[in-house]
């Protein structure tokens with residue numbers, strides 16, 4: 550145990566040093582840089598990314614693509630997850646008239662250079678072996694498929710969702726809030742996947758902002774999925790710019806004691822915790838967290854596997870409890886004018902998609918989210934066509 554642990558620890562540390570040191574040194578150099586003769590350290594040039602696409606004001610800062618959804622050969626049915634939940638959330642919001650195909654934002658796929666901002670080459674190379682992807686996604690037959698099929702049918706949807714989280718983080722800074730209808734792969738870290746999480750989208754989104762947005766210097770992760778968010782905890786363990794609050798069931802996966810060291814405010818729940826206790830703990834600890842750390846962005850991992858009856862989460866939160874929880878988090882962020890990005894993470898029961906959609910509609914009803922330009926455009930379209938349905942997408946970034 551200790552040898553493996555030490556090796557892993559050393560690798561993680563070395564990885565971080567290589568990642569942060571040039572940036573840290575450059576920052577130190579520039580903070581002292583008004584006088585002569587100081588060492589000038591070149592900051593590593595950033596790669597050109599296609600993920601930060603331009604978005605029109607009449608688009609909601611809500612990110613989704615039909616390519617998020619995984620479905621092939623029936624293999625997805627072998628997993629307890631409803632791998633089409635993201636499409637259902639979007640369909641409900643469209644049905645309700647909140648969104649149209651041309652007023653949401655379709656993200657691009659995160660490429661290898663984008664992923665390398667957090668991921669090691671060793672880890673990305675390991676995904677070229679189907680057996681490794683089978684382990685991460687917990688669908689054993691995936692091991693027997695040729696890797697090009699696994700790449701196209703399993704990993705590509707995750708890479709597009711990852712591109713979605715990275716883009717949505719930028720939108721949150723610009724608009725005050727944003728939602729990625731997918732994402733929230735909080736068990737994946739820079740050098741390890743697991744628990745249905747192949748890419749570390751939360752870590753990537755934060756690191757992209759640190760690198761590319763001079764205004765974003767500190768981030769808070771509020772992880773309210775039923776499971777411990779060991780991926781981002783490992784990634785930011787030694788980075789004081791990131792504060793993590795994690796509320797999870799202590800009796801379920803991943804039991805990652807090492808990663809727990811990366812949590813700033815840890816709230817461990819007993820199985821079958823119910824609404825009243827849960828909501829009180831979330832509210833109180835969020836207030837305490839924001840009392841001791843003021844971030845430039847909150848990344849809210851809004852997993853719905855806390856729902857009563859979830860076979861993996863083993864908690865007993867009602868649909869209304871989930872809606873109230875999301876409202877508490879958005880109220881805390883919006884009342885303080887802290888940009889917030891929400892990702893949907895775990896929770897894959899059949900009724901989950903309806904609850905997520907209802908929660909987003911509730912945030913709109915309480916004016917915690919809104920997009921006046923999109924709403925007035927939609928109203929115009931509705932009155933001119935007599936229906937709420939989109940005629941044809943005019944937005945080049947939407948692919949439907």
Ligand SMILES: [Zn+2]
Pocket residue numbers: 774775776852854895896
């Ligand atoms: Zn979970």
